[in-house]
Amino acid sequence: xxxxxxxxxxxxxxxxxxxxxxxxxxxxxxxxxxxxxxxxxxxxxxxxxxxxxxxxxxxxxxxxxxxxxxxxxxxxxxxxxxxxxxxxxxxxxxxxxxxxxxxxxxxxxxxxxxxxxxxxxxxxxxxxxxxxxxxxxxxxxxxxxxxxxxxxxxxxxxxxxxxxxxxxxxxxxxxxxxxxxxxxxxxxxxxxxxxxxxxxxxxxxxxxxxxxxxxxxxxxxxxxxxxxxxxxxxxxxxxxxxxxxxxxxxxxxxxxxxxxxxxxxxxxxxxxxxxxxxxxxxxxxxxxxxxxxxxxxxxxxxxxxxxxxxxxxxxxxxxxxxxxxxxxxxxxxxxxxxxxxxxxxxxxxxxxxxxxxxxxxxxxxxxxxxxxxxxxxxxxxxxxx
Amino acid sequence: xxxxxxxxxxxxxxxxxxxxxxxxxxxxxxxxxxxxxxxxxxxxxxxxxxxxxxxxxxxxxxxxxxxxxxxxxxxxxxxxxxxxxxxxxxxxxxxxxxxxxxxxxxxxxxxxxxxxxxxxxxxxxxxxxxxxxxxxxxxxxxxxxxxxxxxxxxxxxxxxxxxxxxxxxxxxxxxxxxxxxxxxxxxxxxxxxxxxxxxxxxxxxxxxxxxxxxxxxxxxxxxxxxxxxxxxxx
Ligand SMILES: Nc1ncnc2c1ncn2[C@@H]1O[C@H](COP(=O)(O)OP(=O)(O)OP(=O)(O)O)[C@@H](O)[C@H]1O
Ligand SMILES: [Mg+2]
Numbered sequence: 001x002x003x004x005x006x007x008x009x010x011x012x013x014x015x016x017x018x019x020x021x022x023x024x025x026x027x028x029x030x031x032x033x034x035x036x037x038x039x040x041x042x043x044x045x046x047x048x049x050x051x052x053x054x055x056x057x058x059x060x061x062x063x064x065x066x067x068x069x070x071x072x073x074x075x076x077x078x079x080x081x082x083x084x085x086x087x088x089x090x091x092x093x094x095x096x097x098x099x100x101x102x103x104x105x106x107x108x109x110x111x112x113x114x115x116x117x118x119x120x121x122x123x124x125x126x127x128x129x130x131x132x133x134x135x136x137x138x139x140x141x142x143x144x145x146x147x148x149x150x151x152x153x154x155x156x157x158x159x160x161x162x163x164x165x166x167x168x169x170x171x172x173x174x175x176x177x178x179x180x181x182x183x184x185x186x187x188x189x190x191x192x193x194x195x196x197x198x199x200x201x202x203x204x205x206x207x208x209x210x211x212x213x214x215x216x217x218x219x220x221x222x223x224x225x226x227x228x229x230x231x232x233x234x235x236x237x238x239x240x241x242x243x244x245x246x247x248x249x250x251x252x253x254x255x256x257x258x259x260x261x262x263x264x265x266x267x268x269x270x271x272x273x274x275x276x277x278x279x280x281x282x283x284x285x286x287x288x289x290x291x292x293x294x295x296x297x298x299x300x301x302x303x304x305x306x307x308x309x310x311x312x313x314x315x316x317x318x319x320x321x322x323x324x325x326x327x328x329x330x331x332x333x334x335x336x337x338x339x340x341x342x343x344x345x346x347x348x349x350x351x352x353x354x355x356x357x358x359x360x361x362x363x364x365x366x367x368x369x370x371x372x373x374x375x376x377x378x379x380x381x382x383x384x385x
Numbered sequence: 386x387x388x389x390x391x392x393x394x395x396x397x398x399x400x401x402x403x404x405x406x407x408x409x410x411x412x413x414x415x416x417x418x419x420x421x422x423x424x425x426x427x428x429x430x431x432x433x434x435x436x437x438x439x440x441x442x443x444x445x446x447x448x449x450x451x452x453x454x455x456x457x458x459x460x461x462x463x464x465x466x467x468x469x470x471x472x473x474x475x476x477x478x479x480x481x482x483x484x485x486x487x488x489x490x491x492x493x494x495x496x497x498x499x500x501x502x503x504x505x506x507x508x509x510x511x512x513x514x515x516x517x518x519x520x521x522x523x524x525x526x527x528x529x530x531x532x533x534x535x536x537x538x539x540x541x542x543x544x545x546x547x548x549x550x551x552x553x554x555x556x557x558x559x560x561x562x563x564x565x566x567x568x569x570x571x572x573x574x575x576x577x578x579x580x581x582x583x584x585x586x587x588x589x590x591x592x593x594x595x596x597x598x599x600x601x602x603x604x605x606x607x608x609x610x611x612x613x614x615x616x617x618x619x
Contacts, residue, residue, distance in 0.1 A: 011494055011498055011504050011507055012494075012495065012498035012504070013498075015491060015494075015495070016486075019484075019486035019487060020486065295484050298478075298482040298484070299495075300467065301443060301470070301476055302470065302471070302474075302476055302496060302499065302544075303468065303469075303470035303472070304467065304471070304499050305468065305471075306467075308499065380467075381443050381444055383478055384437070384479075384555055
């Protein structure tokens with residue numbers, strides 16, 4: 001027991017709010033689990049959305065090109081037609097263009113060592129250019145791609161592709177290929193894993209003519225105006241699409257998230273999480289408020305303004321939000337840690353944490369509204385009953 | 386005699402309407418002054434609590450006017466009435482109405498908080514009030530850990546927070562045994578005289594009468610008797 005002169009750090013509405021909550025521990029725990037669960041649901045769904053979005057535009061985001069020249073009508077980076085190499089020389093002639101690299105991206109058939117086929121995305125890169133290189137390499141070297149038939153794949157898809165170590169051999173489009181390295185965490189939204197190889201090797205598998213490629217990646221001279229160069233390229237080359245890198249990334253995200261319905265499905269689930277949270281918070285806060293109506297009536301009778309009562313409710317909501325958010329965010333990061341080894345990533349950047357915090361505050365304040373509406377009608381004369 | 390703190394002129398309160406309408410108060414006119422204890426007597430259902438609610442600005446009467454501290458109430462809205470209660474009135478209830486989750490001193494501190502006493506002074510002032518009512522050594526107890534008389538003392542300490550000039554007590558002794566009840570009323574009597582505030586007590590308890598300066602009788606919502614007490618202990 002504390003001595004008579006003791007101070008509690010909480011006074012006034014904060015004290016009332018905290019005691020109202022902590023007094024009914026079971027209900028408080030239900031509230032926290034409800035808020036936490038709701039944060040978890042929203043966090044995972046929105047994190048999946050971010051993960052998917054980043055997956056769909058990964059190749060573009062990791063390129064060092066200012067502009068992407070794509071076959072006309074290209075809607076996303078994973079699926080595209082062909083360009084003639086003479087386009088490259090046309091592009092180089094446009095003022096403001098510094099360098100133009102080639103990037104091949106085509107689907108292929110991967111025959112596993114023990115039989116069975118998988119669809120893969122062949123990524124042909126120029127080793128002597130930095131426009132696009134496999135990133136997060138955990139085994140082997142990019143330079144090893146120089147060797148005959150050499151390919152690099154991602155660890156996440158090693159099982160799916162039936163290979164385990166450097167030196168394993170497979171067939172792509174009925175031609176031999178050999179693993180020389182592994183990346184980690186390079187996912188594909190199409191579920192056709194990226195298989196990295198040199199542009200020269202890549203020509204062989206899908207039977208491209210030697211003067212064909214999929215994309216041309218353009219770097220600008222210092223000081224060149226990207227918009228102007230883009231317009232000039234379109235005029236000069238005709239019948240191609242020219243994208244700013246960020247726009248192309250956005251386009252790929254839009255294409256996959258909208259056409260597959262994944263985007264709206266995830267947003268809908270996140271919304272569901274929000275609604276669940278509002279219902280649980282509203283319900284438990286209201287139950288607490290109804291339990292304590294005589295006390296609110298007493299407060300009102302002794303002269304508390306309505307705002308004072310509302311402040312107690314809002315602080316209860318805020319406390320529930322804070323603790324529930326902590327709990328939920330913790331759970332979200334557990335999921336993030338677990339999925340970082342799977343082929344679907346839940347990615348929760350700091351801005352998403354802020355979004356979740358804002359949603360939690362909204363959820364709890366919205367949940368508090370029913371309680372506040374009840375207190376508007378409170379009758380202070382009921383204290384004499 | 387000073388100007389009255391509270392004046393009622395022809396106050397009438399009717400509950401319900403039409404066939405079920407019930408006149409709880411009819412044509413009540415009276416004045417309450419600082420420094421005295423007024424005892425309100427009357428049979429059950431005679432309108433005592435209703436009258437107390439009118440005096441405490443909790444209920445605006447359908448007829449007549451109420452003037453508290455020079456301010457007529459008839460034009461005030463709910464928030465303004467609350468502000469007036471906060472500034473002038475301290476309530477003591479039959480069932481104490483303490484906040485069960487708050488310690489004794491915290492109960493008093495909430496009332497101080499309402500009256501905008503700065504946070505760093507709330508503890509000291511609450512302790513001072515509890516000391517005054519002989520409850521200093523129980524300040525950290527929760528209401529459930531206190532006896533009825535102790536609870537009522539804490540409730541009085543809370544009512545005194547911010548030094549109101551009108552204290553209204555509805556059957557403050559009803560739940561207490563005779564001796565404890567008498568102690569509580571004696572305390573209220575002391576307050577009226579020492580702090581010069583007006584105290585109105587509703588009670589059925591004959592042991593309260595010796596502490597009253599004035600006794601009002603209500604019957605069927607009408608004031609039937611209003612006399613100065615002869616043998617009060619002041
Ligand atoms: N909220 C209300 N609605 C309708 N009628 C009411 C209400 N409050 C009181 N009354 C009626 O008004 C009359 C006076 O009630 P009041 O509570 O003032 O009496 P009282 O003198 O305090 O009685 P008691 O000694 O039993 O407490 C009673 O007939 C009661 O039934
Ligand atoms: Mg009564």
